[in-house]
Amino acid sequence: MASSHESKVARHCERRRAAGLRPVQFWVPDTRSPEFAAQVRKQCQSLKNDPTEAEVLRFTEEAAAHVEGWE
Template sequence: MAASVSERVRKRREALRASGLRPVQIWVPDTRQPGFAEECRRQSRVVAAADARDEDLDEFLDAALADLLNEVEPRSAVTR
């Protein structure tokens, strides 16, 4: 006879715990709520406006990208 769903879930959770993991509960916004998309757009506009006022942001992002590319490039050259 096949194991019940609850028995399979119990075994799976035991295996995960045995491998050093633990369960956590995460609460996230309910995307189905009325007004969710509008609030996302509002927050996006606020962030975009703040970014537009930051005169140093583009320079900072370009430097960060260059740093990442310099860090990645030597590794990719080794694997060729």
């Protein structure tokens, strides 16, 4: 017999499918892992003194300015 939680999940999925949606699973890096932090650190260090660093930072800051109000 399905649990109450499983029934709720099934009904939710049915409503989404009826709305023309389908489930999709995404795998993303675990930003909490030490390996992720080390890789970010390594990539940031590789930008140090790079002539395009200022351009990349400007682009990033400009892009970040366009996400206000996103929910």
